[in-house]
Amino acid sequence: MIQITVIQIDNYGPWTVTPNPRRESDLQALQSRLYADLNLMFGAHKGLVFYTRFDNLIAITNGIDLITHKRIQESIRNRYPFTVSMAIASAETPYEAQKLATETLQEHGSAQDENRKEVLDVTNELVVDGYVQIAHIDINNITGTLTDIVSAYDTYLNVNKVKLALMEELLKHNALLFFIGGDNFMSPSNGMNEEDFLDIFNRINKKYKIELKAGIGIGRTAEDASNLADIGLEKIRGKLVDKNVCTLKQDDFLEQNITTGRLCGLQR
Numbered sequence: 001m002i003q004i005t006v007i008q009i010d011n012y013g014p015w016t017v018t019p020n021p022r023r024e025s026d027l028q029a030l031q032s033r034l035y036a037d038l039n040l041m042f043g044a045h046k047g048l049v050f051y052t053r054f055d056n057l058i059a060i061t062n063g064i065d066l067i068t069h070k071r072i073q074e075s076i077r078n079r080y081p082f083t084v085s086m087a088i089a090s091a092e093t094p095y096e097a098q099k100l101a102t103e104t105l106q107e108h109g110s111a112q113d114e115n116r117k118e119v120l121d122v123t124n125e126l127v128v129d130g131y132v133q134i135a136h137i138d139i140n141n142i143t144g145t146l147t148d149i150v151s152a153y154d155t156y157l158n159v160n161k162v163k164l165a166l167m168e169e170l171l172k173h174n175a176l177l178f179f180i181g182g183d184n185f186m187s188p189s190n191g192m193n194e195e196d197f198l199d200i201f202n203r204i205n206k207k208y209k210i211e212l213k214a215g216i217g218i219g220r221t222a223e224d225a226s227n228l229a230d231i232g233l234e235k236i237r238g239k240l241v242d243k244n245v246c247t248l249k250q251d252d253f254l255e256q257n258i259t260t261g262r263l264c265g266l267q268r
């Protein structure tokens, strides 16, 4: 089971234009700061936040309890000109968990309801014995094929095409995908195996002539999983594995049949 928290700024739309539209550069700075702050606060408890649309954010929060969520909400209220609402849900897959959490938030009222303020709710149980699987996906040699060759905007466009293709392919497995900078993506992907990823990479390669690779981490928390995913990616870059995926599991999960993929961590 993966635990996901959907975070939404309360009544943000009206605030951005009251009494007059606020300066866009200030709004961009404020949104980026909120994202940074949420990552620092959830990250201190081994969670991980993705910015999605900045006014709505999605966090992986396995191991993070209700009191901690409440303290984070209070800290935002004390330091920002708005409050945030949060709903927590767990499910076998990331897509299902975020869907349940979103529905809970929606039941409390609209994102633009001035009476809905600092909601904190749990859809089902908080995860005690679950796990997080994260794939860190990277475009092969973007520096040599795009960054150093075509314009900055053309590289950006290509990265976004790949992003959309990955989002659509991964959704078929109820997995999510978030851009994390450069040519990197992270996919909360509980339930998927290495073959699933290789199939997707092959299809995208045929269409866009872009090669992808992924370190896949399985751990107790988002931090554990993403750290292992990073190490897996480094093993591929270092040619320590013979394919473009490498799965590493935290010790607790070694005996569990979570993925059918061969573990590249055991090949040394």
Ligand SMILES: Nc1nc2c(ncn2[C@@H]2O[C@H](COP(=O)(O)OP(=O)(O)OP(=O)(O)O)[C@@H](O)[C@H]2O)c(=O)[nH]1
Residues within 6 Å of the ligand: 138, 139, 140, 141, 142, 143, 144, 180, 181, 182, 183, 184, 230, 237
């Ligand atoms: N957020 C994040 N960004 C990264 C990470 N590694 C690289 N990047 C970003 O990705 C850009 C490209 O770096 P690489 O992916 O190493 O470059 P590359 O040319 O594709 O090389 P290979 O990945 O070895 O094929 C960097 O400029 C960073 O912006 C990472 O672990 N996390």
